[in-house]
Amino acid sequence: MPEFQRPNCRICLDWLDGSTNVVVTSCMHVFHDLCLDRYSRSSPKCPACRSDISSVQKILFSTAAFTCSESSEFLLNTVASQQQKIEAQQREIDILKIRALFRSSTRYAAA
Ligand SMILES: [Zn+2]
Numbered sequence: 001m002p003e004f005q006r007p008n009c010r011i012c013l014d015w016l017d018g019s020t021n022v023v024v025t026s027c028m029h030v031f032h033d034l035c036l037d038r039y040s041r042s043s044p045k046c047p048a049c050r051s052d053i054s055s056v057q058k059i060l061f062s063t064a065a066f067t068c069s070e071s072s073e074f075l076l077n078t079v080a081s082q083q084q085k086i087e088a089q090q091r092e093i094d095i096l097k098i099r100a101l102f103r104s105s106t107r108y109a110a111a
């Protein structure tokens with residue numbers, strides 16, 4: 001199962017990419033500009049390491065359009081394997097129902 005790691009913002013947990021302004025603190029932690037701005041109104045410390053923030057610099061990413069064909073294939077595989085699990089459970093439920101029917105009919109037969 002492939003696993004992807006993407007940088008995110010510690011404050012809002014959303015991705016860091018070229019679509020929103022991103023800043024780096026003097027302790028080298030990276031956040032959304034707006035998130036850190038809002039956060040620093042309540043605390044002057046870094047949300048990640050609690051260091052005093054002496055400077056904040058804007059980061060400029062070079063970005064390119066990204067289509068995740070690999071990851072859509074991964075999602076389709078996940079859907080297929082989940083479907084199989086559901087079908088297996090459905091079969092189990094059917095077997096249990098049959099057993100329950102069988103038990104109740106033998107009980108009636110015995111009574
Ligand atoms: Zn954020």
Ligand SMILES: [Zn+2]
Pocket residue numbers: 025027028029046047048049050051
């Ligand atoms: Zn920090």
